[in-house]
Amino acid sequence: MKRQGSLVCVGTGMQLAGQITILAKSYIESADVVFTLVPEAYTERWLEKLNGDVRSLQGYYAKAGEIKNRRDSYAQMVDAILIEVKNGKDVVCAFYGHPGVFACVSHLAIEQAKEEGYSAQMLPGVSAEACLWADLGIDPGTGGHQSFEASQFMFYQHTPDPCAHLLLWQIGIAGEHTLTQFSTSSEKLQVLVEQLQQWYPAEHQVVLYEAASLPTQSPRIERINLADLPEAALSGITTLLIPPSKPLSHNDEILSKLGISATDLG
Template identity: 50%
Template structure:
């Protein structure tokens, strides 16, 4: 417990993606030792698993409602946790995957708790990103890897490097400006295809990837052409991975400058 004037504290931990497989010992310890645990799990079975680790696990799931802005939902989740922190409790937010990866709520809760003088920190977990590197055999260091929340490609003018991997998150709600929907349809994904077609040919092969959340299942990997994306069945848990469409261009100017430095080093040395 914090030794400062504020006795409440907050830790947001990642429970990983797969039930039983990914939860680290430190995250488990935080769950077990907290006064209250707030759970944002990927499904109800995972939440039942968390409930076995602590007597007071409170689901954040009831805050969601179709037709209600997810921003409002997220703020309510932050407030639910902060209310207990302010009451002097050691609070643990247990979030599926990594609590800091494509997860607004944990970052905001920690920011608010700290601004009010409470001890607050994050413990990492195994995210869907980590899983896809393993399951798809991708090394982000080979060509580079860009990650975008899919809607951001439509809401803003972003620049894509097609010589690197591109990973798109939350494609199931791409283009939802209201933040009030749990799914958007083919028309929205068609606009996404039009944006992506600026940098990729329509026959470029994409991967729809879904991590296994239950240990009795395996990851789902579907491959399809960019042009087929609007008609694809894409759910909340799916992530789109777009492999590079071309090799990186050689920067001859910079290489020449580096060579000049190399030569100067040899002379100086």
């Protein structure tokens, strides 16, 4: 039997009030406690209107002038959430975007709550990536796509497919390994550009993308040459899209096994 106390992690979408699911909103309205991790004040205020006990997790990040590892911040956030679950409360955590996409606190909290015998689940939300395909008019199914966290892409042996779209998340902290800084440098971005030049020419057009967080705003869609990335203005909400640099090429071996001729594919 499950213990009393539960956890539901929901996404608020990228844009104020309009991208949350009906189900997520109803969980927020009926929760005993709502923890929030949203990047701007409007969404925070809106959530406060939905529930009388809304607590922001932002305070666990480093304060101005403080050096604090983000892993410590995340662990403290998880502890704060679990305390209320263990107090027998029905807890909802509202994260911007999709609660489990490039977001570890939701996964850690759900895992821990389940291990300790509590009911815990995640509801999906509209992520930055979902907005990107919509705003740019791209169907990622056309040639496929890959997504990486930018620093992880740099630190490990990932191989992008230049026939597919490539998304690099957290480009604004690319190459930052200490987990204490919230920005990158043109030197680190230059290393990334040189790495990417194994697959993409220097003049390949890439897109700096920022979904709008308010209905009155427009998304940022800025096309630049890959070589100009080190001087580009990047923030904590910038995602880098690298479109394909090569057309799809047929897999003749598989086509022949299937008895299909390349011309049959149109």
